Amino acid sequence: MGWQPSDQLTQDVALEVLLHGPLGRAELARRLDLAPATLTRISSELIRSGIVTETSQVIEGRGRPTTPLDVVPTAHHFLGVKLAGEFVFAVVTDLRARVVRVLDARHHTGSPEEVVDIIHSLRDEAEADHPIDAVGIAVGGVVDADGAITSAPFLGWTDIPLAAMTERQLQRPTACANDLEAFVEALHWFGVGSGHSNFAAITLGVGVGYGCIANGRVLANADSGVGLVGHWPLDPLGPLCRKGHQGCAEAMLTIPAIKRSMLVATGEQLDWDQIIARARRGDDTITRLLERSGRALGQLIAAVANLTAPDFIVIGGEGVDLAEVARADLLDGLDEHRDPRASKVSIELAPGTNEEWCRGAAVLGIRRFVLARGNANNNPLRAETPATDPTPAPEARAAANQA
Numbered sequence: 447m448g449w450q451p452s453d454q455l456t457q458d459v460a461l462e463v464l465l466h467g468p469l470g471r472a473e474l475a476r477r478l479d480l481a482p483a484t485l486t487r488i489s490s491e492l493i494r495s496g497i498v499t500e501t502s503q504v505i506e507g508r509g510r511p512t513t514p515l516d517v518v519p520t521a522h523h524f525l526g527v528k529l530a531g532e533f534v535f536a537v538v539t540d541l542r543a544r545v546v547r548v549l550d551a552r553h554h555t556g557s558p559e560e561v562v563d564i565i566h567s568l569r570d571e572a573e574a575d576h577p578i579d580a581v582g583i584a585v586g587g588v589v590d591a592d593g594a595i596t597s598a599p600f601l602g603w604t605d606i607p608l609a610a611m612t613e614r615q616l617q618r619p620t621a622c623a624n625d626l627e628a629f630v631e632a633l634h635w636f637g638v639g640s641g642h643s644n645f646a647a648i649t650l651g652v653g654v655g656y657g658c659i660a661n662g663r664v665l666a667n668a669d670s671g672v673g674l675v676g677h678w679p680l681d682p683l684g685p686l687c688r689k690g691h692q693g694c695a696e697a698m699l700t701i702p703a704i705k706r707s708m709l710v711a712t713g714e715q716l717d718w719d720q721i722i723a724r725a726r727r728g729d730d731t732i733t734r735l736l737e738r739s740g741r742a743l744g745q746l747i748a749a750v751a752n753l754t755a756p757d758f759i760v761i762g763g764e765g766v767d768l769a770e771v772a773r774a775d776l777l778d779g780l781d782e783h784r785d786p787r788a789s790k791v792s793i794e795l796a797p798g799t800n801e802e803w804c805r806g807a808a809v810l811g812i813r814r815f816v817l818a819r820g821n822a823n824n825n826p827l828r829a830e831t832p833a834t835d836p837t838p839a840p841e842a843r844a845a846a847n848q849a
């Protein structure tokens with residue numbers, strides 16, 4: 447189980463083939479600026495390790511026919527875990543983050559020890575069919591570079607070394623990170639963000655989340671996970687949030703806040719699915735109430751577009767349906783807060799399922815596996831080397847090419 451790339455270049459080649467394969471050798475050498483002899487050495491190592499294979503497909507170029515290199519996605523499997531208020535959700539994915547199995551279990555005390563025990567039993571369940579190479583855990587909270595949870599208020603946790611605890615008990619490489627960071631990284635590696643160096647994501651659910659890929663890397667620091675965009679001011683006439691802000695993102699866009707507004711307006715305790723279903727049927731009261739949230743969402747999208755210049759913005763999370771049922775109002779809010787001379791903001795919707803959050807977590811495990819590092823718990827998203835386009839300094843590259 448596991449592999450250890452012998453150097454940075456080997457890691458670069460593995461990552462390039464994982465993200466963009468199948469790739470012909472000439473193309474691979476060009477992309478990574480490698481001498482043919484170097485690539486031959488590296489590809490032999492990767493083929494021996496079982497990470498990469500020569501595909502049967504033959505590309506006829508101008509020169510000789512070539513058998514491209516690709517990963518063997520089904521040769522490795524990963525457990526992606528998302529911690530929620532009452533449940534531990536998990537998926538098993540292959541090396542390209544395709545989900546092959548969905549698992550979950552309820553936790554009772556929510557203690558770190560209980561949660562690690564549950565992850566352990568989910569791992570055992572998964573391994574009945576698929577040996578697990580690495581584990582990724584996504585948590586809605588502040589997670590440090592070692593995969594320790596600094597604070598996760600929804601579980602009442604502070605300073606829990608979750609990655610280290612899980613790794614010790616499961617005997618599998620484990621990475622843990624903030625769920626938004628994991629979500630945007632999954633979009634970047636295997637989703638709509640593949641091949642894009644700049645994009646942003648807004649998630650709607652119990653809170654409002656924001657994540658961003660800038661210059662090919664997840665933009666993250668010690669404050670990621672605090673939820674700093676949650677109280678962005680949007681509607682001066684909106685309802686109050688828990689902190690007393692009028693019409694902030696939390697008050698306008700979260701599922702609990704919208705449900706509260708519905709209760710006040712209709713006297714009915716509706717759940718989120720009912721609200722969306724009635725909106726789709728054209729219920730007047732519901733539609734009118736969602737208009738303001740739709741406009742507010744458009745305004746937040748405009749702020750993100752204006753401040754961070756992304757290629758596009760992904761809307762995800764359990765409350766993503768708001769963007770669809772209130773689309774016209776969203777676009778009004780966006781237009782109102784975006785200079786007409788500026789380019790149109792492109793918006794993508796991501797599925798708002800637990801499975802999607804778990805896939806993000808699995809990508810943490812995949813990353814940990816492909817970019818295997820000495821420090822077992824080093825948060826892969828805050829690694830020292832660049833994330834997706836790891837190009838060592840030209841001198842280092844030249845030296846390696848001569849080796």
Ligand SMILES: [Zn+2]
Pocket residue numbers: 676677678687688689690691694695696697
């Ligand atoms: Zn607020």
